[in-house]
Amino acid sequence: MERLINLNSKKSLTNEQRQAIYQRLLQESSNGKLRKGSISDIANSYAVCTKTISRIWGRGKLHVNEESMVDVSLKKSKSVGRKKKQINLGEVKGLPFHRRSNICSIANSIGVSKSTLHRRVQEGALRTHTNAVKPDLTEANKMARLEFCFSKINRSLSNNDSTFDDMFNVVHIDEKWFYLTKSSRRYYLVPGEDEPLRTCKSKKFITKFMFLAAVARPRFDASGNEIFSGKIGIFPFTTLEPAKRSSKNRVAGTLETKPILSVTKEVTRTWLIEKVLPAIRAKWPQGHTGPIFIQQDNAKPHININDSRFLEEASRDGFDIRLCFQPPNSPDLNVLDLGFFRAIQSLQEQESLGTIDELISAVQVSFERMGSRELNNVFLTLQMCMKEILKVRGGNNYQTPHIGKGKLERQGNLPLQIDIDENLINEVGSYLGL
Template sequence: MCVDALANKNNREQYTVEDKRNIYAMLLARNGECGRLKDGVLDSVVRDGNCSRRCVSRIWKETKTGGGVNSIKNNLKLKTGRKKMSLDIEALEAIPPGERTTIRQVAAGLNMSKSTVHHRLKEKVTRRVSNELKPSLTEANKKARVAYCLDNLEPSSLEDNPTFKDSFNKVHLDEKIFYRTRKTQKMYLSHREEAPKRECKHKNHIQQIMFLSAMARPRYDSQGNCVFDGKIGVWAFVDWVQAQKKSANRGRGEWELKPSSSVDKNKSREYIVQYVLPAIKEKWPESDRWNTVYIQQDNARTHVLANDPIFAMEAAKGGWDIRIVNQPPNSPDCNILDQACMREIIKHKGSMHYDTPHMKKKNIRE
């Protein structure tokens, strides 16, 4: 008939007129017309009627002071207060996308308050997305992207269940630039601390350094133990230069290590030959020692060509078969770490306009 009185007030069922009259009938049957409830009657009605003591007591008082069973009614009030403002989806879609990048703009375009627009966003009537600017692709670029993804399919699986190659024989090579600091840095301090005093010569020319990283797919044995973590190495692009001026740290003309001012094709070749190739030969699993190893890189102008003679000579030392392969042009999403992206590329016929799929690896591990 009703839920327990200890239930949440907002989620509790309301008593109908029929429920209240049934409770009153139980009270009359057990107490009679006496104006005062006898001992034990209230508790027995609460137990058998599955309702609260306050509800039973209130019904008894109302009927005795208001005229019996005819005084029982439902006092539930209708909805009061300001009415909820709905958001016109068609009006929202009529606003040019470039003019609804903030809640303020959307509110102005719909002639609504910012708080109302924000509430509709929280209720998932609208959604906020990050729109990424992507490289423009020609038809030749799209064909090359699809061909690249198809080449990564396992030939023996094409008829029944197409799957991608395991890519255990590929090393992904890429560069990353890091700045020494940021123009604005957020931090958490106590009330007794002062904010650090940070300085530099010019805020638009913060010192930066580029790193070259090489990694492959990790491998595990039948018991799930990692036998090769795939970490080939990370190297900073630096140069030894002579100091032009005397300072407290060094004298004039002394050699010091500085971040490389520029990285060209010769510098890239130098690092691959001196660092990447020796690291691969040292860390590569012995089980694949005599198989071909592919170093995959993007199509930056400063990268080493696949037929570079110096690289080929150094890569072949020790009987190794190490080759360089390039990703399709304008395709940063085609690295060997994103096989899920390759599926989307095939589905969208080489286009870049697709939602990046999430593998939910954390859930899979759990």
């Protein structure tokens, strides 16, 4: 039985193992003869067939008899088995992008099997790419983006180590819809496990809420301890309304949370004055001097930077808080759109939600769970994106750059600001006519 197990194992030996086996066989031999049971013992210890050990011993004795150097390495050629079927990468590259959206389409177009193409993807001959639609930019948009990024550069007196602004005085705000559930979700099940059943009245009208989020760049002391988390707050656009009639869940008159589905300028002004400004005054680190800018996009519900009611409230308690706009069609210039919203949503979707209040609680808890260091990394990514925007002269035809922030942080080399080459600054300055 033991021999049958060894025969079926089909374990291959490396050349180093074969050489070690031969040396052990020499130790077990006397006058060219092996001790009884040596081959079986060695075969069991390496989990191989006894014939394999016998062949190694036979080849070793043959070399000794020929007085040549003993070589018991495997004699198989380096390329064995069925030959790999090659694909013409030039033929794949010649296909239009809309024919390269899945393996089946590519395989049919170039005349190979799906399994062959799938193996080439696993080997890295072809790479997968998820393509997101980006805003269509006009020339005016590109110039506005270019001027905005150029204005964030701190020019060095020596003209050798210019960097982007540290952005400690900017609060980024934006709105986002969060849904009670998604129409399609992926789960990983064990064999035989029942598939989950999820139901709703209509997939077109899944319960959703809009939230207004506000974040600033975190601050740390010289030892790396957090001074300011940067998380100002996330505020749902909701209102409390009494129930008009009784149901099995509540009696008439019970206050219920209802979404504000139409966010107007008046609603935005109210949320800024009653929620965002008090949160900034309560959480902003002490000792800050100079104005604090609230950066918003160009959505129609956003109020003007000279709104009288906002300016009156923004100057209270010794604060100087101002509004400013980011360039049009530029979600990549807001840290919330750049990555922080996705991180919050990823955490929120890990919760099982059944009611409106559970959704609001899950979003707010996810917002608080996000670490300040992750938020700081998004600010560094924003500066890297600004650098790329300068390179492409205001466009958005660039890949989001990565500098290995996690590794740099572990090494203690994470920069506070991203450096920018002086030649690039001069080129962009000339392009802008500055």
